[in-house]
Amino acid sequence: MKIHTNASLTPKQRQMIKDLYSTDKFTQEHLANQFNVTRKTISKWLSRATVLDAICTRKSVISRITPEFEADVKSYRENLITSHHGKVRIAFELSGKHTCSNPSNVYRVLKRLQLNQAKPIKVQVAQKLPVGKHRTQMDIQTLPAIKGNEGYEYKISIIHLSTRIKYSEIHRNGEP
Incomplete structure (x- = not known):
């Protein structure tokens, strides 16, 4: 014992x-x-009547799966709107109608009916940003003025993305 x-x-x-x-x-x-x-x-x-340990499990566990419960789980899972719901959500939704509704019983039914298959994972394919014929990128840098000049100079660079040709200009402060 x-x-x-x-x-x-x-x-x-x-x-x-x-x-x-x-x-x-x-x-x-x-x-x-x-x-x-x-x-x-x-x-x-x-x-106590006996010297044996008492059983500590719940005595009111209802684990019997009824045919009606099984049919409701099947129809719930096969419904297109609720087909993605898992065992916890299905058990919650059917708990008002069936006393045996709990996630473990839902899982047993789904497994027996082979409806617990994992949905295929959609793999996201990384797509590069399409580069058009005339797309450009423009960068502006602020540079300190060359000796003898005051203020700043601005370097403007434009890169044509498809050909990778770069054009740069330097403008002094206040000059167009």
Whole structure:
């Protein structure tokens, strides 16, 4: 028999506690001190019918998949508008109609009906910016004036993108 990892008493100790307490010679406090546990633990094991650990899972789990639920999941997934919805969204949408609607049950149905196929990933093809025959790029640089002149000079460069021919002019400050 398997006991849970945090159990403070073994099944034999639990049975001994029940037997000793039933003789009316020991109090719960005395048994708690003797077995090095709390009085609440002694009280818990005295109130239980068996010395075995209780099952800790939910007792109201509804995992039965009904044929109606399966049909609704299938029709929901095959609908063109909702065909991209995943198991969580489908479970949410059908939860008002079916008690067994949860993501794991939806996944089971989709897997059984082979409707859980991943959609193909659309690969984005990087397209270069089309270069026309007469597209140009213009750059303007501010340069300090050559010795003897005041202010700045401006270098204007124009590049023809298809032929890569470059034309540059230098204009002094205030000059057109």
